[in-house]
Amino acid sequence: MKTVAVTRIGSLRDPDESTRGRIGVVDLPEPALGPEDVRIRVAYAAICGSDPHLAEGFFGTDVPIGLGHEISGVVEALGDRATRSGLRVGDRVAGNFLRFCGSCRPCQEGKQQFCENIQEYNRPGMAETLTWHESQVYRLPDDVSLLRGCLLEPISVAVRIADKTRVRVGDRVAICGGGPIGQLALQVMKRHGATSLTLIEPIAERRDMALRHGAEFVIDPIAEDQQARAAEITQGRGYDVVIDASGSPHAVRGLLDVAAKGATVVYGAMYPERYELPLNLSDYLYLKELTLTGVFVSPYAFPRALQLLPHLELDELTQAVFDIDDAEEAFAVHVSGRFPKVVIRCNDIDDGTAS
Numbered sequence: 001m002k003t004v005a006v007t008r009i010g011s012l013r014d015p016d017e018s019t020r021g022r023i024g025v026v027d028l029p030e031p032a033l034g035p036e037d038v039r040i041r042v043a044y045a046a047i048c049g050s051d052p053h054l055a056e057g058f059f060g061t062d063v064p065i066g067l068g069h070e071i072s073g074v075v076e077a078l079g080d081r082a083t084r085s086g087l088r089v090g091d092r093v094a095g096n097f098l099r100f101c102g103s104c105r106p107c108q109e110g111k112q113q114f115c116e117n118i119q120e121y122n123r124p125g126m127a128e129t130l131t132w133h134e135s136q137v138y139r140l141p142d143d144v145s146l147l148r149g150c151l152l153e154p155i156s157v158a159v160r161i162a163d164k165t166r167v168r169v170g171d172r173v174a175i176c177g178g179g180p181i182g183q184l185a186l187q188v189m190k191r192h193g194a195t196s197l198t199l200i201e202p203i204a205e206r207r208d209m210a211l212r213h214g215a216e217f218v219i220d221p222i223a224e225d226q227q228a229r230a231a232e233i234t235q236g237r238g239y240d241v242v243i244d245a246s247g248s249p250h251a252v253r254g255l256l257d258v259a260a261k262g263a264t265v266v267y268g269a270m271y272p273e274r275y276e277l278p279l280n281l282s283d284y285l286y287l288k289e290l291t292l293t294g295v296f297v298s299p300y301a302f303p304r305a306l307q308l309l310p311h312l313e314l315d316e317l318t319q320a321v322f323d324i325d326d327a328e329e330a331f332a333v334h335v336s337g338r339f340p341k342v343v344i345r346c347n348d349i350d351d352g353t354a355s
């Protein structure tokens, strides 16, 4: 079956075409349908900010590396015992690309993100079909289209980020990075009762997008004095919750200075493997008592992401759609940053009446 894959390791931004990472459509075998498995005919698979990291060999260098973990589709077949969540052939679904096994020690200790068998069902979703364990699959609400449904996974990341902030109603919140995760985290934090809600982002289009969806303030960290602006917005106190969704080494250090005393700072992106954050323990952990944390994957977040899905404003994230045969072009457009999100149509599926 057709699958979008990394076919040559390298940076997708490399100006030299002979060494640039390459994306192509390859033919990979369809996995067997196990008794507890669900086969999904994939409708849409969105490109994630982490996909270019895969092209650079972050999780391995043996090509082809199949891509795609933000998907929606229609159930095509069910294993004999895939009955526990009530799924039926024809159901419109989305889900979690990781299966948490439930049997290993971390799973039993409430830390599914560290499941020791997490990769077992991590299969490429930018493909004609995708075979998952039934525990990974969630039926979409009737009023959510397949196109919007492929955003369930990034929404689950925003939910998990919110969990890690331990935000309280009324907390002052800043988010750094206006890509899809930053924008979704903004909408989720707004619904959490965030105040002084601020997006820190150098690209004007992304700042404007945040202002359309609930940000009260924006800071351009290049043109403005970020710390001074943050002090102005928060009456000199700083933000109670600071979220990084940029993954940028240039951006992450300054976030410690916009955080209030006692704040939580969530580094919620992927970072360059060898980057080290300079951290003055006396200033930031002793005197300011900051809590620094991060997000690897999103356990326990999907049911709540599904509840939020119909209520979030997602139209701006679903404007750019490319057919699977044009995947290479889709990735070029993703890298260009022309659209906040790029989606690949893996099959042309009639979506009934959902909008």
Ligand SMILES: [Zn+2]
Pocket: 048, 049, 050, 069, 070, 153, 154
């Ligand atoms: Zn993703």
Ligand SMILES: [Zn+2]
Pocket: 100, 101, 102, 103, 104, 105, 106, 107, 114, 115, 116, 117, 118
């Ligand atoms: Zn496990």
